[in-house]
C-alpha cells in the first residue's frame with residue numbers, strides 16, 4: 295500500500311511535466327527535514343532525538359546494524375508510525391509533530407520494500423496504477439504504462455506478478471513507487487532479496503531512475519558499501535541515534551569513532567602508546583596529535599593501506615596464508631613485534647607465495663588513531 299501513496303494535492307510534487315517514453319516522470323524535488331524525532335516503545339527508545347536534513351533531489355542512505363531504528367524512522371517519515379517527540383517537515387510544512395499529523399496518502403511519499411509487496415491478484419499494470427487514484431482510469435493506466443516502460447517491463451503490463459523473477463518484481467515495485475511522482479521516495483533495504491550480481495545492476499538502474507525522476511530519496515541499508523555507492527550523503531545510525539552524517543568520503547576518511555571506522559573499512563587494530571604526538575607500532579610511528587603523551591591508543595590500519603615490499607624495506611613480515619577474493623587477494627601476515635596476524639589486501643597479480651618473507655610498510659593516509667578506552671566500550675552514541 296505504501297508504495298502507492300498519492301502526491302500531496304497542491305504540493306510542488308503534484309506538478310506534472312510530460313516525460314518522453316521510457317523516461318521517469320519528472321517530479322519537483324522536496325526538502326525533507328527530520329527535526330529532533332524520538333519514538334519510544336514503553337521504556338525503550340527506538341529513535342532518540344534524531345535530526346536529518348535531506349536536500350531536494352539528493353539520495354541519503356540510512357546505514358546501521360539491525361535494530362538501530364532505520365525502519366522506524368522510515369515509517370515515521372511515511373506516516374505509518376507517529377513520533378513520540380519532534381517533527382517531520384516536507385518542503386518546510388510539518389507533516390508530523392506535536393499538533394499536526396498528515397496521513398500517509400497526503401504526504402507525497404513513495405515507498406519501496408525489500409519484499410516488493412505486489413498484489414498477486416492484480417495485473418502488473420494494475421499494481422503500478424493502484425496508487426494513481428487521483429487520476430481517471432485511463433490517465434492512471436497511461437502513467438503506469440509509462441513507469442513500466444521506464445523500468446523495462448512495458449511488455450509484461452497485462453501479466454501477473456508471479457511470472458516475474460525477483461529482479462523484475464523489484465522493478466515493478468520501483469515503477470509503482472515512482473508512478474505517482476512523489477517528492478520523496480523511501481526504500482527499505484530494497485536490494486537485500488536479490489543475489490549479488492543482480493543486486494549490483496538493480497542498484498545502478500534504480501539510482502539512475504531516481505535521479506531522473508528528481509525525487510528526494512532515503513535508502514535504508516545495513517551494507518556500508520551499498521550506502522557509499524548510492525548515497526550523496528550517509529547517516530550512520532546506532533542505538534536509535536544518528537552518530538554521524540556526511541558524504542561517503544567524509545565518513546570514510548574521518549569516521550567519528552572506532553565503531554564508525556569499522557563500518558567503513560576492514561581494519562588491522564594495533565594497540566600503541568603515544569610519545570611526542572606520535573603513536574608507535576611495529577609497522578611504524580604515526581601522527582596522533584590529539585592525544586597526550588603516554589595515552590594508550592588503537593592504531594587502525596586499513597587492509598588496503600599496507601604495502602608489501604622487498605625484505606629489508608619496512609617491518610619484517612612472513613606470509614602465513616593467502617586467499618583469492620576475485621579482483622583482489624587477502625594476505626595473512628606474521629609481522630615481527632605484533633601478536634596475531636595482520637591482513638593485507640593486494641591486487642591479485644601481487645599476491646605473494648605462502649612462506650615468503652617480505653618488507654611491510656604502511657601508507658600514513660590509511661591510518662586512523664582512536665583512544666584505546668573507547669574501543670573497549672559497548673558502542674553507544
Ligand code: ATP
Nearest residue numbers: 335339340358359360361362363364365366367516
Ligand atoms: P532491521 O535492520 O533489523 O530492520 P532497524 O534498524 O530497521 O532493524 P527497527 O525495526 O526500526 O530497526 O527497530 C528499532 C528498535 O525498535 C528495535 O529494538 C525494535 O525491537 C524496536 N521496535 C520497533 N517496532 C516496535 C514495536 N512496534 N514495538 C516495540 N518495539 C519496537
